Amino acid sequence: MPIIQDTYRPLFFFKNGHVSTVYSGLIRRVKGFKQERERMTLPDDDFLDLDWSYSEEKTNKIIILLHGLEGDAHRPYMTATAKLFNKNKVDAVCVNFRGCSGSDNLKYRSYHSGATEDLEAVINYLLKNKDYNEIFIKGFSLGGNMVLKYLGERNEVPKEIKAVVAVSVPCSLEGSARMLHTLQNRLYHDRFKKHLVDRLRIKQQQFSDILSLEELNSIKTLYDFDNVYTAKAHSFKDGADYYNQCSCLQFLQNIKTPTLIINALNDSFLSHECYPVKEAKQNPNLFLEMPKHGGHVGFVDRKNIYYNENRALEFVLRKS
Structure with a gap:
């Protein structure tokens, strides 16, 4: 799929990648948003805490949100995305990886960039216990690598998964x-x-x-x-x-679900291998957008709705 031309035009001081990264991680706040927690038991008897938020109207659509390294379901990049999707008739579940919810997990193991078995457990839980027939997934950084690996390492994924967005992904x-x-x-x-x-x-x-x-x-x-x-x-x-x-890079060629990767060119966390241009050009299901600015999980934009959040909404609703 041809590389997508971005339309991100940040204010002058947010063109600096470090400013965008630090502001978004430490200063940004999301107000007027509530979540309800549910504890889900994993197949190995450990647990994940899931933080739910809902559309005001009944919907059959849900987005699963996956945080980055040492993040959690309450990070602004998670709650802002959930809030935007809720306003557009999509429920949201923000996943806290093992040990990231404020409660220590039970096992010696915890979470890592390739722990797709835990993502699979969440998806299976939704399919078995909830009434959704359209599932979207958005992963940030580590969570982005996880969902891309999940999509590419399997011969098939549930038909209910309609679209995926991954932001600031360390593909290598x-x-x-x-x-x-x-x-x-x-x-x-x-x-x-x-x-x-x-x-x-x-x-x-x-x-x-x-x-x-x-x-x-x-x-x-x-x-x-x-x-x-x-x-x-x-x-x-x-x-x-x-x-x-x-590393999800090796799995990108196998992705069959419509997928958008948004990696800023001034993201100081990403090496040149993390921009999978060749893979995107060779896979019609893989869309790659490389804004000049944005930093790492930054993309600051107007009215406290970030560029990557609007792009995610546009992309998944177009594929639903």
Whole structure:
């Protein structure tokens, strides 16, 4: 599918990728929005907390929203999308990945970029217990990689899934990890690492027979975290094996569901491998939009409705 020409024209100061990223992550607020929480039991007896919001009118359409690394269902990029879709007659369920809802999950494992079994569990739960015949999915960053991998690694996906949008996607996990370890991203890197290690300290106390305090204290970088925890907890050989197996790039050619990827060219988290131009040109179901501006999960726009949110609504409703 030809590359889509974007129409994003941000205000001058939001043309800077770091300004857009930081403002959207730390300053933006979404008001007048409520969610209802439901706890869903997973096949391995762990759980996910799902935060629901609804259209004022009864609808058979729902959007599943997937957050990024160390995010949750209450992040503004999640709630703003849910609010916009609710206003356009689509229910929304914001998924908190394992351990991200404010309650520690039960298992030693947690979540990662390729944990499509948990996304599949959510989809199966909706199909079995809810009355929706049109399902849309929107994933951000890590969540974007997850849903693209989900679509491409299976021969078939449920017919109810009509369209998918993925924003600021690290299509190459190794490439994105490499970028996060550069000097320009040092503050982001350190913030992610601190949050991850702080939560792992709690888990270490519960699973000290699996993870020693010495191993925990050896984590100095995100590479270390993925080698010490992510890989071992989720049955990968090491961090490199995790990146290799879970990067969605290798699965894009197989996607049969209409899918839109929006990756800003000034996203400092993304390496050149994260812009799948060749894959989009060769797959009629894959649409790639690469705005010049936007940062990482930024795309600040007018009236507190972001560019990626409007584009997602336009794309999925056109495919429904």
